[in-house]
Amino acid sequence: MRTPLSVVIGAGGTGGHIYPGLALAEALRRAVPDAVISFVGTTRGLETELIPGxxxxxxxVDMIPFDPSLGAKRYLLPAALLKSGAQARAILKEQGAHVAVGMGGYPSAPVIVGARMAGLPSIIHESNAVPGRANQFAARLTNNIAVAFDRSRAHLAGGQNASTVGMPIAASLAHLDRARLREEARRALGVPDGSRLVLFNGGSLGAVRLTEAAVGLAARWRHRDDVHLLIKTGPAKLAETRQRVAYAGAAQVASVVPYLDRMDLAYAAADLVVCRAGSATVAELETVKVPAVLVPYPHAPGDHQTHNARVLSDAGAAHLVPDEETTAERLAALVEPLLADPSRLAAMSRAAGPSTHAQAADLLAAQVLRLSGLPELAHISRDLEYTS
Structure with missing residues (x-):
């Protein structure tokens, strides 16, 4: 009787690490329907909701962040890593894992440590243009490295041998036909006919700076009937933001939502996106070719969101605006001329160019299947690489 493929994926903290891990799991299940896929994270991040969901x-596992702000408490990191690595080794044994995968973020490092302890093959995927500390560490424990962007190779031990597969994204976005879905999407999101839609997407938990600017724009545009704002706040700021929009007399030009569970609809309906520059978001924008204004999170380790944003801004597919300059007035000066000139928006869309991200989940899945050492999966691995 054939032993089912078992893969354990370390991913947690933020959506930028979790969603690519879920996309990889989706690709593995497409290729090997009876595969056993499980995840390792902590009790503190979004993984507690997104992965079971x-x-x-x-x-x-019990793990602490790779965070310099810990100060003197950084001396706890080696002990925490050994403890969580041992916990991960026990999980790998329990799951009968063939391969361990680290998608970045501090919850994924113990999986690579546990795999090293157990003598199991492992692979890491780095999603940012500038790698995070967890993957900089984990890269020293595995010979198998995949990256989303070529420019991250220089920052990883063994990076010269890394394979650039792109960023794994959900199939619904990898194959999105914006034009075909546009009318359905605008109806579903309540976008008035004849209005251009500006989507404010602050990431998994929203972004206060973007929400502030969006409310200011809504007040500025409150008498217009040719623009509409869709503002994603995260649950914590939902009620307050709705009250502020209503108080500004701008409810007719702005819709406020806590989250977007159908990003394919959001991207299909949008004419312009204003958002942070997490690696998953940048990969999605490059793939679906929506013009964007990118506002990098200023406290991201290594300023990696600015480096991510430049992948699109250098190509002319997005405008990069520093966080401290992101006000309603600054955005109005940038966005209003864009909305008034469809040809400029179309040029930005074309500038995104070809993207590897649509095939990234399958390419990474092919590497995982190859590392599994299961001979019956070899042809599936080759097929995934060939068709991608």
Whole structure:
């Protein structure tokens, strides 16, 4: 009787690490329907909601962030890593894992440590243009490295041998036909006919700076009937933002939502996106070719969001605006001329150019299948690489 493929994926903290991990799991299940996929994270991040919500088992370990702000408490990191690595090794054994995958973020490092302890093959995927500390560490423990952007190679031990696969994204976005879905999407999101839609997407938990600017724009545009704002706030700021929009007399030009569970609809309906520059977001924008204004999170380790944003801004597919300059007035000066000139928006869309991200989940899945050492999966791995 054939032993089912078992893969354990370390991913947690923020959506930027979790969503690519889920996309990889989706690709593995497409290729090997009876594969056993489980995740490792902690009890503190979004993984506690997103991973079970996607139908996958989540194991948790005791791990602390790779964070210099810990100060003197940084001396706790080696002990925490050894403890969580041992916990991960026990999970890998329990799951009968063939391969361990680290998608970045501090919850994924113990999986690579545990795989090293157990003598199991492992692979890491780095999603940012400038790697995070967890993957900089984990890269020293595995010979198998995949990256989303070529420019991250120089920052990883063994990066010269890394394979650039792109960023794994959900199939609904990898194959999105914006034009075909546009009318359905605008109806679903309540976008008035004849209005151009500006989507404010602050990431998994929203972004106060973007929400502030969006409310200011809504007040500025409150008498217009040719523009509409869709503002994603995150649950914590939902009620307050709705009250502020109503108080500004701008409810007719702005819709406020806590989250967007159908990003394919949001991207299909949008004429312009104003958002942070997390690696997953940048990969999605490059793939679906929506013009964007990117506002990098200023406290991201290594300023990696600015480096991510430049992938699109250098190509002319996005405008980069520093966080401290992101006000309603600054955005109005930039956005109003864009909305008034469809040809400029179309040029930005074309500038995104070809993207590897649509095939990234399958390419990474092919590497995982190859590392599994299961001979019956070799042809599936080759097929995924060939068709991608």
């Amino acid at each position: 996607a139908g996958h088992r989540l194991h948790t």
